Amino acid sequence: MSRTRFFQNALNLLLPDRCLLCLLALPDARSDYLCEHCRMALPLNVHSCWRCALPLPGLEQTPKDVVCGGCRVAPLADRAIAPLTYTPLSARLIQRCKFGHGQREAICLSQLIATAIVLGYPEGLPELIIPVPTSFLNHLRRGGNPCHLLAKPLAARFKLPVVASSVRRKHSAPQRKKTRRQRLNLPGNTFTLRKTWLIGGTLAHEIQGRHVVVIDDVMTTGTTARHMIRLLRGAGASRVDLWAAARAETPGP
Numbered sequence: 488m489s490r491t492r493f494f495q496n497a498l499n500l501l502l503p504d505r506c507l508l509c510l511l512a513l514p515d516a517r518s519d520y521l522c523e524h525c526r527m528a529l530p531l532n533v534h535s536c537w538r539c540a541l542p543l544p545g546l547e548q549t550p551k552d553v554v555c556g557g558c559r560v561a562p563l564a565d566r567a568i569a570p571l572t573y574t575p576l577s578a579r580l581i582q583r584c585k586f587g588h589g590q591r592e593a594i595c596l597s598q599l600i601a602t603a604i605v606l607g608y609p610e611g612l613p614e615l616i617i618p619v620p621t622s623f624l625n626h627l628r629r630g631g632n633p634c635h636l637l638a639k640p641l642a643a644r645f646k647l648p649v650v651a652s653s654v655r656r657k658h659s660a661p662q663r664k665k666t667r668r669q670r671l672n673l674p675g676n677t678f679t680l681r682k683t684w685l686i687g688g689t690l691a692h693e694i695q696g697r698h699v700v701v702i703d704d705v706m707t708t709g710t711t712a713r714h715m716i717r718l719l720r721g722a723g724a725s726r727v728d729l730w731a732a733a734r735a736e737t738p739g740p
Contacts, residue, residue, distance in 0.1 A: 540569035569734035593636035613700035
């Protein structure tokens with residue numbers, strides 16, 4: 488046994504890590520910080536729409552390119568992945584990541600996304616990662632951007648660059664405080680390209696004709712993602728995918 492492994496085992500014995508959900512002491516180091524029981528209890532989004540990740544119950548398997556009714560009319564993304572459905576259990580992980588700047592929760596959720604990516608991307612990975620931004624005030628209140636927290640482990644895992652400061656978000660009331668109607672009526676100017684990037688042509692040049700992915704923490708109506716995707720396509724991206732930690736079972740617009 489190596490010295491590093493010996494000290495790691497001793498540290499786990501003296502100060503055992505605890506499961507993120509049930510707080511049970513973990514017998515060994517777990518990269519996702521979950522015990523076996525909580526990992527099995529996670530609400531996996533196994534069969535979902537190819538374009539918006541909306542859960543599609545009743546399917547024993549998800550054929551390639553299967554889409555929900557809404558995406559047949561107005562597809563959200565070229566490929567969408569959300570490994571969890573949004574339930575009280577998954578919401579605990581996401582809210583700690585979102586409002587508590589939870590590094591461990593972000594690592595756990597990013598690993599779930601990574602597993603879904605490995606299983607669901609036979610056609611090749613994106614070239615750039617663009618997290619959904621927060622407004623300046625919300626960034627200060629939360630102490631960071633949860634979507635950026637999710638993006639960093641994924642960027643390291645798949646060796647992809649993160650473009651985190653290219654899009655600005657106009658401040659408004661948090662989405663969780665809005666009704667469904669208000670979320671669907673998100674103003675068209677909520678997201679804009681930063682002027683410094685536009686003047687230099689950096690963002691447009693970087694994504695022109697390239698395959699990019701937007702990272703969000705949770706999708707409910709999908710309106711936020713739709714605005715982001717529309718903006719990036721207008722800036723020249725040839726393909727825009729979407730990765731999210733969880734997807735609500737409420738259909739999008």
